Amino acid sequence: MALAMADTHRSGGSDRPASTLARSGADFRYAFHAMATPCEVRVETDDAALAEAAGRAAEAEARRIEQKFSRYREDSVVGRINASRGRAIELDAETAQLIDFAAQCFEMSGGLFDITSGVLRKIWRFDGSDNVPAPEQIKAIQPFVGWQKVTWETPMLTLPVGMEIDLGGLGKEYAVDRALAAVGAATREPALINFGGDLVVSGARKGGGRWKVAIESVDHAGQMAAMIELADGAIATSGDARRFLLKDGVRYCHILDPRSCTPVTGAPRSVTVAAKTCVEAGMFATLSMLQGPRAEAFLKEEGVRAWCIW
Template identity: 30%
Template sequence: MKRLIKNKKFRLAFKISLLIGMVLLVLDQNNAFRKRKTLSEARLLMDTIVRFDLCDDGHTKQQTKNAFDEAWNRFKDLENKLNVYDKKSEVSKINDSHPEQVLISNDTYGLIESAIDYHDKTNGAFNICVGPLIRMWKEANKNNMIPSELDYLKIKDAIDIKNISLIEGDRAVLKDEFAKIDLGGIAKGYAVDEAVKIFKQHGFTSFLIDAGGDVYASGFNCVGKPWRIGIRDPFNRSNIIDVVALTDSAVTTSGNYERFYQIDDNKYSHIFDPHNLMPQKNVLSATVIAPTAQEADVFSTALCVLGEDEGLKIIERYDNKHAAFMIISSDKGTLEKRLSKHYKKFR
């Protein structure tokens, strides 16, 4: 199995990822490798481990290299444009330029446009204008102090999705001085979908892309069966709580147990409810299956905010290519599993 591990930092990150694992775990890899040659590469991008597994379709080494290189270059290009922590990125330029308009690429423009549309589709649960909340809670975590009422009053108007405007197909502007956008809930999914297009254009039909738990499974695995993806138990990472079988589908899990802020002895979700401006509670994890990684990425975040009843209703508006599996912490402290009506077809 080939991996591109270029430096000590990456090797350490890669080892940690293997030891800790992602929320989603690709299963049956050993059997797949025995039957049909698998070509694999992994790199550290978008603050996570990104991995490409291709089933050998008889391509030459140069053809395979060209496909890998183009996919990696596309990922890197999107990281450069969308990384909110990179001062040179287009997202940062938007955040730092109020009230001036900023010239942006088709990628950034299209993603913001899609995010505004998803805001409506999720009843406001998916909101890229939560940037001020994320910054406020990062500072709170650093200082080990809950944000004050004054902190909230300062930013509450900045969270409105109407604070981001798109202009004439190539520019964006923020209307509120405290407004900040964050595309973290959609960028990885979009990057995965872009890589999918590239591999298909190069003639690959059976492959799997995993960007830190944003997974797309194309065709069948290397023994001709659907790709099997395990969903980890939120309380015991060594256990698999469920398994889905995917072909030409994406799956993503979001939850408040993977990433969180810790202040004193209390943990707070990194996913915020844009309606009350607080870290979401009760939903431990939401796994969403969808035709694209972008959809799965967005809806898994939105379901954590909406909760099981409203969240599953939204998923069930769509066709049988969309499904969800949620783990809920009840008021009694027990765990409950909730499935959308089409979820069982993926087991």
């Protein structure tokens, strides 16, 4: 009976990939595509309807966050901020909390984590090519990077003209944590949320067992999959899988140091971090990549459970 539910659910027009619900071992697996990545929600239950409700709640939350914070959409909050042309704008509570969080990470990391560094993508295109920008280009863009130039007095944000913010560095992890909250509102059954390898579980499986999940693309070629087992908390991975520049034998990873406006060099190919929440795990993964060759030492100093691939 349960298997009969393993059919395809059309969740929108033909342009949007369908979400699916299927039996997977002792779980129901609800899969969809959002934030440019495959997403899945696993619920350990025999109740297909319950699993579908949980999956739909997670998907709705993911799509809400994607639309609200996408820098590609003019009607998104980020789109409005970036189009503010130096005028102060008032942010809603959720956005204000994200901005607060980003501002505190900026302080804590000594300026390494900076949501204004997205503008650097105009000169750094990580397409696997050797298109490294000229020093003049870097010099020209430097005035438009630096959170310290932004005026942030909750809830009013004033972004200098020419500057942009990008919450892409924490949006997906935030969506994972929020999706778990949405699933938790629908069911208390054990659940796992996995958005493209950034994942969180509600707790141990029934009987205390651990979740087993494969995550793709932990190496530079995007070919090495890893298997993760966990009973609580979250996992996030940062890496330069397929997103890099290669010039004169120097590999530029897609993580940019906002202070020099150049990519970090000597960083691991990928860092996978375990933490209580996906946002925390993702932030540690990013911060350690920004440490370059010191990534592993940094994680050890902080006592973070992490795996680096060099």
